[in-house]
Amino acid sequence: PEGMGVFGPPLDHAVSAFLDDLRARGLEDKILLVITGEFGRTPGLDKNLGRHHWPRICPLVFAGGGLRHGQVVGESDRRGGEPATEPVTIADLHATILNVLFDVGRMRADAGVPGRVMDRATKGTPIRELFG
Numbered sequence: 371p372e373g374m375g376v377f378g379p380p381l382d383h384a385v386s387a388f389l390d391d392l393r394a395r396g397l398e399d400k401i402l403l404v405i406t407g408e409f410g411r412t413p414g415l416d417k418n419l420g421r422h423h424w425p426r427i428c429p430l431v432f433a434g435g436g437l438r439h440g441q442v443v444g445e446s447d448r449r450g451g452e453p454a455t456e457p458v459t460i461a462d463l464h465a466t467i468l469n470v471l472f473d474v475g476r477m478r479a480d481a482g483v484p485g486r487v488m489d490r491a492t493k494g495t496p497i498r499e500l501f502g
Contacts, residue, residue, distance in 0.1 A: 381405075389433055402435030402470050406463070413451030426452055430463065435470040437500040461494030469496040 385405070392398045410428035411421035427446050433439065445454045468474055468491040 385433070392434055398434050399436035400434075402437070402467065403431075403433040404463075404467065405429070405431040405433075413449040424451065430458065432466075432500060437470065438502040439500075441499060443497055443499045458497055459494060461490070462497060463494070464490035465492070465494035466496045466500060469501070 385403070388403065389398070392401055407428050409423040409425055412424045413427075415421060427450060444456070444458060446452065447454045465474075468487075472491070474491045
């Protein structure tokens with residue numbers, strides 16, 4: 371609770387101001403904001419009332435980019451420790467971002483483009499609920 375009280379309001383303010391600015395400039399469909407962390411936190415508290423890195427669930431928020439918003443995609447178990455529905459993977463995250471930036475189906479890679487870029491665009495599955 372203390373962490374959310376300290377970090378939540380500034381993040382909320384910054385994201386709100388950024389999105390308001392995009393809307394005012396007519397750029398809300400042209401710029402994609404991605405908010406995520408590298409880890410979630412353990413579903414239970416330790417003896418010191420702390421939480422630790424937990425790679426099975428983590429936050430992921432999209433705004434802008436012409437995506438369909440106002441929805442929750444996926445679900446965790448009751449404790450918030452494991453995916454209860456099909457998880458979104460790192461490859462899916464990368465595929466989603468690259469499909470916002472490019473028409474991946476029509477993309478040709480120059481010989482100088484690292485193969486990892488094409489792998490990231492094609493190995494995962496874009497989060498279908500975001501595309502309408």
